[in-house]
Amino acid sequence: MKAFERLIHYTSFDTMSSEDSESCPSTPGQLVLADALAEEMKSLGFSDVRRDDSGYVYGTLPANCETAAPVIGLIAHMDTSEAAPGAGIKPRIVKNYGGGDIVLNREKNIVMRAQDYRNLSDYVGDDLIVTDGTTLLGADDKAGVAEILTAVEELNKNHTPHGAIAVAFTPDEEIGRGADHFDVEGFGADFAYTVDGGTLGELEYENFNAAGAVVTVHGVSVHPGDAKNRMRSAAQFAMEFHSMLPAAETPEHTEGYEGFYHLTRISGDAEEAELRYIIRDHDRNQFESRKETVRRIADYLNDKYGVGTFELSLTDSYYNMKQEIEKHPEIIERAERAMKEAGVTPRAVAIRGGTDGARLSFMGLPCPNLPTGGQNFHGRFEFIPIQAMDKIVEILVHLVKTDS
Template identity: 50%
Template sequence: MEQLIERFLRYVRFETQSNSANAQCPSTEGQRVLAQQLKDELIELGLADVSLDDNGYVMARLPSNVEHDVPAIGFIAHMDTAMDASGKNVKPQIVENYQGGDIALGVGDEVLSPIQYPDLNKLHGHNIITTDGTTLLGADNKAGIAEIITAAAYLIAHPEIKHGDICIGFTPDEEIGRGANLFDVEKFNAQWAYTIDGGPVGELEFENFNASSAYVTCHGVNVHPGTAKDKMINAMNIAAQFQVTMPAEETPECTEGYEGFFHLVSMEPSVAKTKLHYILRDFDSEGLERRKTLIQEKVDALNTRLDKGRVSLEIVDCYSNMREMVEPHPHIIEFAKQAMIECDVKPVIKPIRGGTDGARLSFKGLPCPNIFTGGYNFHGIHEFITVEGMEQAVKVIVKLAENTAKNYA
């Protein structure tokens, strides 16, 4: 397991933040640099069919070591980190044998506090890897990469553990919703797969939000403020009027479980034109349609009150709930639950309040639930992961490979 942590600490130092403004794949050069490193590492481990395509997708296969037919299964993780916080010059620190209280991040005043993050109260005695308070950590999803490669290395070193073909895939640009766009399911050649991209130990997820983006544009008129009387129309004021009409109780900070939300992600303000980007999320497809209808009604109402055409709306559908594609294959979930139980991990089946590559891949014909990495607080400077959680993820991957072969003996 020392190799697991060494790998993880090495991977997080690669700057791989994706960039939604760049239409190329991968959207940043740092992802390609890490992809080449991973390709070389997989070749050195002795895996078969190792490839890195022009779009930055890495694939490999650990060949079966049994004579009977066993379905090929896959494990997938993504290389990019989120745009919500910097992923440059990541400086992780390991807090050994955590005994409670605040954890100082780096040399500044930033701390990781159990008051703000009560999960820390369950982790006394664990070894915790944190940021230095200036960047995200990158456990989302470089922990998944390290866990998958370490599990493959363990299976290679222990040929007495029988398994079928194990397919490995590392994707670019998952954080900007493109990770599955150019994923070659036929080339991957697995009958089903698991993304190793979840949070705390035990998480097992096979349903996620239905997702759309809504782009609200407010059109104003810019005139010199000294002569603006009865002429200027400030688009930022229109945007403010629009935002206050949105349901305040249906936002991420006010919802949980199966509750959906509207989330104002970003805005580009100016007097002449102000753009608002919302994400709409709901586990029920009809619920998502209601949200799209509501935001259209808000636009129409403001246009009625103001000059017609002052506010415009574009809605783009992003991904759908994978549940309908995974539920017809219940053994996929049962195998994962059993592997966790045999590794002394209590399965925690819950919906993903977001999306993963697995959601899109499931609709491309590769059923793909999501399994924990052991991490917490993704996308921000308070991100952390436990060494013990990462080790348990590796054990579950190995056990899944072993049990799949046993079930088809």
């Protein structure tokens, strides 16, 4: 089975994670896919396959070589983002893409316009898997799952020599919990790679430091006809809080190593309102400064409107893995060598986001990130070239193979 065929099959599983859930996994659909993957791994010759109560799937492909080799881990996540609908996905293939706009849904007039998605021009002549424009595709990260298992199938079919390969599929990565219950010791890898990136050739071992902020605002609701000097609108106070953050330091105004504050959700009324943010920066000192800015705003507004008007909860999610990965340059060199052997030019790129590998690197498992080939993640215009998926499979084979 080809990697793209696996991906198309996996898109039939609704595995959107939910930040509002406190269970693990956060949604039951992830367990359904986890069980299916466990069975698939058994059919591919994995040993010690297990799906735990939290939805993590583990297994080891035994070594078939005489050469002493490290145990290499390969990891991908099963869940999809809440940013776009993830149920009822209808993937289709645009064969030999000729350039220009792609009509995703004629009935609803949904068009992926080349002027809006200029990365499309890089894939003229490729076969693109797209959606019908009403859901995301889920290549983030079901493409990674598909590529890992297809690489294993290729190893088996060609009797390619390799050391032991530890594979894990995780839940809830999209809501920052993918490493919460990861069994590093039981996984048994000396080092690992997440297959969870984007463009073919990108090799990622720098990422944002990340935190989440929840601002709860308490007000006093009074009938608007009799509200003068009495109403204390939590919704208005929330707007004031947001207005005090730097207007240009948002995702749509930043790039590269520039950090940001991102308002992900706002809700409420006069009685109570809530703001949810993610805070990101590659530089640890600037990251801490950003959190302090949020604290100072809350303190200032509590002084202005009364203690307890604003409640702030700040939670660190993950840190920049660079400081851990740089201790193990050989695993970066291995990935670069594998890409070159597959005819791909490697490019070190800083992630404007994070992966399970960021947290795992601080848990004692060095874990840089490899690409999947996907584009426009977390949206209805997500797509992935089949040719890129095939190259990722080839890279993974080169990554784990031994001389004999």
